[in-house]
Amino acid sequence: MTAPRLDIDLDAIASNTRTLVDRLVPAGIRVTGVSKAVRGLPAVAEAMLRGGASGLGDSRVENLERLRRGGVALPLTLIRSPMLGQVDRAIRVSDTSLNTEPVVLDALSAASLRNGSTHAVVLMVELGDLREGIAAEDVVAAAQSVERRPGLTLAGLGTNLACHSGVVPDQRKMDELSRLVDAVEAVCGATLSVVSGGNSANLDWALASDDVGRIDELRLGESILLGTEPLNRRPIDGLRSDAFTLVGEVIEAKTKPAQPWGEIAQASFGHRPPRRRSGTIRQAIVALGRQDADPDGLVPPPGITILGMSSDHLIVDVGDHDVSVGDELSFGLDYSALMRAATSPFVTTSIRR
Ligand SMILES: *Cc1c(COP(=O)(O)O)cnc(C)c1O
Numbered sequence: 466m467t468a469p470r471l472d473i474d475l476d477a478i479a480s481n482t483r484t485l486v487d488r489l490v491p492a493g494i495r496v497t498g499v500s501k502a503v504r505g506l507p508a509v510a511e512a513m514l515r516g517g518a519s520g521l522g523d524s525r526v527e528n529l530e531r532l533r534r535g536g537v538a539l540p541l542t543l544i545r546s547p548m549l550g551q552v553d554r555a556i557r558v559s560d561t562s563l564n565t566e567p568v569v570l571d572a573l574s575a576a577s578l579r580n581g582s583t584h585a586v587v588l589m590v591e592l593g594d595l596r597e598g599i600a601a602e603d604v605v606a607a608a609q610s611v612e613r614r615p616g617l618t619l620a621g622l623g624t625n626l627a628c629h630s631g632v633v634p635d636q637r638k639m640d641e642l643s644r645l646v647d648a649v650e651a652v653c654g655a656t657l658s659v660v661s662g663g664n665s666a667n668l669d670w671a672l673a674s675d676d677v678g679r680i681d682e683l684r685l686g687e688s689i690l691l692g693t694e695p696l697n698r699r700p701i702d703g704l705r706s707d708a709f710t711l712v713g714e715v716i717e718a719k720t721k722p723a724q725p726w727g728e729i730a731q732a733s734f735g736h737r738p739p740r741r742r743s744g745t746i747r748q749a750i751v752a753l754g755r756q757d758a759d760p761d762g763l764v765p766p767p768g769i770t771i772l773g774m775s776s777d778h779l780i781v782d783v784g785d786h787d788v789s790v791g792d793e794l795s796f797g798l799d800y801s802a803l804m805r806a807a808t809s810p811f812v813t814t815s816i817r818r
Contacts, residue, residue: 468714468793469753470813471806473503475512477708481689482516484703485668492677495519497542499664499686502800503807504528507535508816513689514539522684526551529558542587544684546597552576561585561620561659565599567607570614577616585620586611587659590645592638596629601645608649621659622646623684627666627696634667636674643678666695687800698799706797711763711806713753713779715792721748733775740772748772749788751779753796757809762802766795 486496497520498513500506505528510521514537521537523529524545532541543562547555549572555562556576564570564586577584588607591598599607604622611619624642626634639662646660662671662680665688671677687695692704700706723742734755753774760774770782781794788794798806806812 466712466815467813468712469757469806469809469811470712470815471803472710472712472795472815472817473506473509474705474708474817475508476818477692477705478509478512478689479516481692481704481708482513482518482685485685485688486517488672489683492671492674493681494662494671494677495682496689497522497661497682497684498689499523499544499684500532501525501528501544502686502690502804505531506807506814507532507537509690510535510537516689518685518689519682526554526558530554533558542684546589547573553579556580556582556584559584561587563587563589563597563623563661565589565597567610570611570617574614574616583616583618585618585659587621587623587661588619590622590624590642592624592626592632592641594626594628594630594632596625598624601641604645605648605652608653612653619649619653619655619657621657621661622649623659623661623682624663626663628664631696633696634663634670636670636676639667639670639674639680640678643680646679664695665689665693668694668701669696690803691798691800693800695800709798709803709806711753711758711796711798711802711812712793713751713757713796715749715788715790715794716752717748717750718783718788718790718792719748720745722746732773737773747783747786747788749781749783749794751781751794752777753779755805757812758796758798758806759801762799762805764797764799769794 496518498518499522500510501524503509520540522542522544540560543559552572553576589598626632660679661682692706723746754777768784772780
């Protein structure tokens with residue numbers, strides 16, 4: 466097998482999806498599986514569908530096209546507002562997109578007519594996190610304007626919190642979204658089929674709330690893939706955290722002084738914290754770099770300590786482990802490290818079914 470590689474356990478992903486889907490069913494909430502952290506890898510998407518996800522979403526048109534090429538036939542949602550130059554591709558590959566801008570809606574409408582299809586629009590509402598969203602007071606007018614555009618249908622409303630500013634999706638925020646849904650329905654006269662409450666950060670609220678109001682869908686990536694919730698990065702009870710492992714090969718293993726010597730200035734990625742130990746250590750270099758993963762998000766095997774990472778070298782203190790050149794070392798990943806590994810052209814994927 467080649468390294469570096471991302472080992473993926475599809476059963477863990479299917480099982481995490483199933484657990485979340487089953488826990489959300491009583492609240493009437495469906496799960497859209499979000500595949501952007503694995504660059505729309507079709508096998509991962511299929512595992513999400515096997516686990517009961519009702520649809521898939523990705524932030525990039527390219528990733529949605531990869532899912533379609535991989536044979537995924539279920540509804541796809543583009544969860545980032547399309548770039549104007551991509552509206553035709555967006556219309557062809559996705560059934561639904563999340564939107565906030567009139568000029569984009571105009572372009573989607575025109576592209577829809579060119580394609581001879583209709584495209585469903587979910588309008589995103591700004592509830593305080595200050596990423597994408599229409600101001601609450603403008604939502605009803607925006608909804609009416611979607612319905613006036615040929616080739617578009619209004620599927621519903623959505624919001625996204627805890628991404629840019631860490632604003633918590635709590636009962637008040639979700640009640641506000643529900644009230645806006647009622648207001649839009651009162652004016653438009655139709656029932657909205659999608660009320661998309663948010664991402665994995667919404668799980669704490671959704672699983673504890675005794676009144677989820679109108680929220681009927683969540684877009685879940687991190688919780689399904691890594692078994693963690695993003696508000697405090699804690700493991701979610703009953704979910705597996707071992708779906709992904711990054712494997713690298715040792716290219717140097719030597720006993721070296723624990724402390725560098727000479728006059729110390731910046732290292733290649735800024736100042737390195739001083740090493741705490743004196744004497745010598747067993748040090749290994751793994752052929753993994755910042756081009757492949759985020760060093761802050763790597764979890765080394767027990768007894769091994771990460772000392773630093775440059776573009777192409779991961780330096781570890783292997784402690785008492787007997788590590789030789791050619792050996793492989795396996796690392797756990799957080800969301801940031803996973804995303805970097807899955808998008809690095811140097812990292813291959815190896816899938817366990
Ligand atoms: C990435 C993203 C999600 C999924 O977020 P997770 O925290 O990985 O569950 C949901 N919605 C939007 C708009 C996103 O960009």
